[in-house]
Amino acid sequence: MTIDWAVVTMAIPLLAQGALTSLKIAALAGILGLAGGVALGLISLGGPAPARLVVRGYVDFIRGTPLLIQIFIVFFGLPMLGWRPGEFISGVLALSLNSAAYVAEVVRGAVGSVERGQSEAAKSIGMTRGQILVHVLLPQAIRPMTPALTNDLITLVKNTSLLSVISVYELTRSGQAIIASHFVPLEIFALLALYYYVIISCLAYVSRQLERRLPAW
Amino acid sequence: MVSTALHAPAPPLAVPAAPLLSVRSLRKSYGAREILKGISFDLARGETLVLIGPSGSGKTTVLRCLNHLETPSGGEIRLAGESVGGEPGPDGRWRPLGEAALARQRRRFGFVFQRFNLFPHLSALDNVTIGPRRTLGLSRAEAEARAKAQLARVSLAEHMHKRPSQLSGGQQQRVAIARALAMEPELILFDEPTSALDPELVHEVLDVMRGLAREGLTMIVVTHEMRFARQVADRLIVMEDGAIVEEGVPEAIFTDPSDPRTRRFLTHVLDR
Ligand SMILES: Nc1ncnc2c1ncn2[C@@H]1O[C@H](COP(=O)(O)OP(=O)(O)OP(=O)(O)O)[C@@H](O)[C@H]1O
Ligand SMILES: [Mg+2]
Numbered sequence: 001m002t003i004d005w006a007v008v009t010m011a012i013p014l015l016a017q018g019a020l021t022s023l024k025i026a027a028l029a030g031i032l033g034l035a036g037g038v039a040l041g042l043i044s045l046g047g048p049a050p051a052r053l054v055v056r057g058y059v060d061f062i063r064g065t066p067l068l069i070q071i072f073i074v075f076f077g078l079p080m081l082g083w084r085p086g087e088f089i090s091g092v093l094a095l096s097l098n099s100a101a102y103v104a105e106v107v108r109g110a111v112g113s114v115e116r117g118q119s120e121a122a123k124s125i126g127m128t129r130g131q132i133l134v135h136v137l138l139p140q141a142i143r144p145m146t147p148a149l150t151n152d153l154i155t156l157v158k159n160t161s162l163l164s165v166i167s168v169y170e171l172t173r174s175g176q177a178i179i180a181s182h183f184v185p186l187e188i189f190a191l192l193a194l195y196y197y198v199i200i201s202c203l204a205y206v207s208r209q210l211e212r213r214l215p216a217w
Numbered sequence: 218m219v220s221t222a223l224h225a226p227a228p229p230l231a232v233p234a235a236p237l238l239s240v241r242s243l244r245k246s247y248g249a250r251e252i253l254k255g256i257s258f259d260l261a262r263g264e265t266l267v268l269i270g271p272s273g274s275g276k277t278t279v280l281r282c283l284n285h286l287e288t289p290s291g292g293e294i295r296l297a298g299e300s301v302g303g304e305p306g307p308d309g310r311w312r313p314l315g316e317a318a319l320a321r322q323r324r325r326f327g328f329v330f331q332r333f334n335l336f337p338h339l340s341a342l343d344n345v346t347i348g349p350r351r352t353l354g355l356s357r358a359e360a361e362a363r364a365k366a367q368l369a370r371v372s373l374a375e376h377m378h379k380r381p382s383q384l385s386g387g388q389q390q391r392v393a394i395a396r397a398l399a400m401e402p403e404l405i406l407f408d409e410p411t412s413a414l415d416p417e418l419v420h421e422v423l424d425v426m427r428g429l430a431r432e433g434l435t436m437i438v439v440t441h442e443m444r445f446a447r448q449v450a451d452r453l454i455v456m457e458d459g460a461i462v463e464e465g466v467p468e469a470i471f472t473d474p475s476d477p478r479t480r481r482f483l484t485h486v487l488d489r
Contacts, residue, residue, distance in 0.1 A: 117330060117332060117334035118334060118336065120286055120328075120330070120334060121328075121330060121334035121335070121336070121393075121396075122336075123286060123320070123323060124284060124286065124323060124326070124327070124328035124330075124397070125323075125324065125347070125348035125352060125396065125397070125400055126320045126321060126323045126324030126348065126352040126353075126400065127320065127348075127351060127352055128316055128317055128320045129316060131351055131352070135347060135351060136336055139338045140336075140337065140338050215338070217337040217338055217380055217381070217382050
């Protein structure tokens with residue numbers, strides 16, 4: 001077999017464009033997913049009982065259905081609600097909603113594993129549940145949460161490739177476009193794999209550094 | 218005072234002041250197991266009450282029920298006349314306080330834990346500041362001023378910027394005492410404050426507590442330090458198997474315990 005180097009050289013900058021879009025999607029969905037996930041996690045730890053139930057149901061639904069289906073539901077569902085945000089925003093939303101559920105589980109696990117004496121000490125100085133969560137438990141949960149959150153972020157980056165099915169012009173989609181016009185699938189898919197691998201390795205490195213710098217006590 | 222006494226009808230002599238804390242028939246069960254079988258006692262302002270008794274007799278459970286870290290299964294706790302944790306409604310059914318109201322009541326009790334339970338992510342100063350700041354609504358400056366004063370009171374002013382992990386056990390427990398003091402509680406509950414400490418660090422915590430007792434702080438202390446109990450207790454309660462078996466001034470109990478179970482317990486601990 002021969003490698004079509006000309007196409008490869010041509011594809012590298014085109015794919016870089018797509019990679020940038022993928023990173024933008026991952027960053028947006030990462031931030032929204034983190035914020036939403038922390039909120040959901042806190043509700044499931046200390047919210048009123050009905051709200052906890054709703055969060056439980058939401059998390060179960062997200063974890064119990066394929067992301068691909070969730071993407072389609074958001075993409076076709078939003079217009080039914082009278083909002084046509086386009087495929088980029090639909091995609092970011094779908095990934096955020098998905099990632100929030102996983103983050104919520106991480107938050108719940110890490111906060112729940114802070115030693116019981118901490119809550120009791122906080123209660124003994126008259127703190128309420130909300131104050132205990134925010135001022136005592138959550139800060140202590142940050143470090144134990146970091147590795148799991150990093151994994152979630154890495155999964156999120158990989159999942160951005162699924163948005164190609166709703167025609168978001170991210171990394172995978174931009175590769176598919178080249179394949180369609182030049183028919184060099186193996187070269188392009190290998191190149192795509194390399195792009196994802198480099199991005200994810202960088203992320204893993206940064207998060208390891210971050211973890212090391214987080215205060216331990 | 219003297220002039221009122223001259224003009225108003227003289228109050229009847231020897232009416233004891235209303236107790237700060239009054240506990241009646243306090244019960245606690247875990248499942249079918251009854252851990253506290255009806256505990257009753259009063260505590261006057263400024264009094265130091267020491268609770269002793271064999272392991273598993275329910276001392277910790279009494280303290281934890283008082284500020285509702287555990288919900289009692291029955292009985293009544295009154296702090297300055299106010300029912301703690303809830304109140305019987307007009308129909309006689311118990312109506313528990315809401316979360317915020319219970320938190321407000323807990324601020325009136327200090328609690329010092331056996332294992333300190335300091336917040337490891339905060340400096341000693343912040344450990345003491347967080348209560349007044351977040352729950353009493355003091356400004357940062359006011360809360361810090363108060364915290365510094367309390368840290369100085371337990372002789373830790375020079376360590377206030379250290380994290381708990383940088384402090385010895387004795388220092389950590391003194392921070393925990395300062396944290397309780399900074400809330401200006403009406404009484405402080407101590408649950409074996411020295412039993413997690415290396416022997417050579419015990420005295421520094423006991424010294425602080427002696428000082429507090431002398432200053433007239435109201436406290437209930439669970440301890441196995443019998444010498445200390447004898448020195449600081451205004452009154453001693455001996456518990457066994459979820460009940461009070463003896464109550465009185467320490468001298469009387471130590472020299473001439475009336476209950477055989479107390480005698481057995483004392484010979485056991487004093488032998489050690
Ligand atoms: N959460 C709980 N669930 C079930 N049983 C409990 C619980 N907490 C305490 N107990 C039981 O209640 C009894 C009294 O415990 P408590 O800790 O009050 O005793 P104590 O007098 O403080 O003992 P020690 O001197 O060992 O600290 C013990 O038998 C203990 O096993
Ligand atoms: Mg105990």
